[in-house]
Structures are given as C-alpha cells and as structure tokens.
Amino acid sequence: MAVxxxxxxxxxxxxxxxxxxxxxxxLAVLTVAMFVVPWLVFSAL
Known part of the structure; x- marks a missing residue:
C-alpha cells in the first residue's frame, strides 16, 4: 500500500x-519555573 x-x-x-x-x-518552561527553580532555591539554603 503506497502512502x-x-x-x-x-x-x-x-x-x-x-x-x-x-x-x-x-510545558517545559512551566515545569522548570514551578519545580526546578524552587528545588534549586531550597537546596541552596
């Protein structure tokens, strides 16, 4: 069958x-803004 x-x-x-x-x-920007950035902030404390 040819397409x-x-x-x-x-x-x-x-x-x-x-x-x-x-x-x-x-979705990628919101994921980074809502999960990665807070994780980096709290892990730096």
Whole structure:
C-alpha cells in the first residue's frame, strides 16, 4: 500500500506541528519555573 505524502502539504499540518511545539515549550518552561527553580532555591539554603 503506497502512502501519498502530498496530502500532508496542507497548511493545517504546519499549524498542528507549531501548536504541538509551542505547547511543549510552554510545558517545559512551566515545569522548570514551578519545580526546578524552587528545588534549586531550597537546596541552596
């Protein structure tokens, strides 16, 4: 079964990828801000 990759050339797929990357970056920043930074502050005391 051959897969036609040209169906993924639609701009909506770029939006899906951009949304996923943006969501991942926001989650990473919030995780660092809410867990890593306080852990570093309290471990330095």
């Amino acid at each position: 036609d990759l040209s169906e993924f050339d639609h701009p909506a797929w770029l939006t899906v990828v951009g949304t996923g990357i943006g969501y991942g970056l926001i």
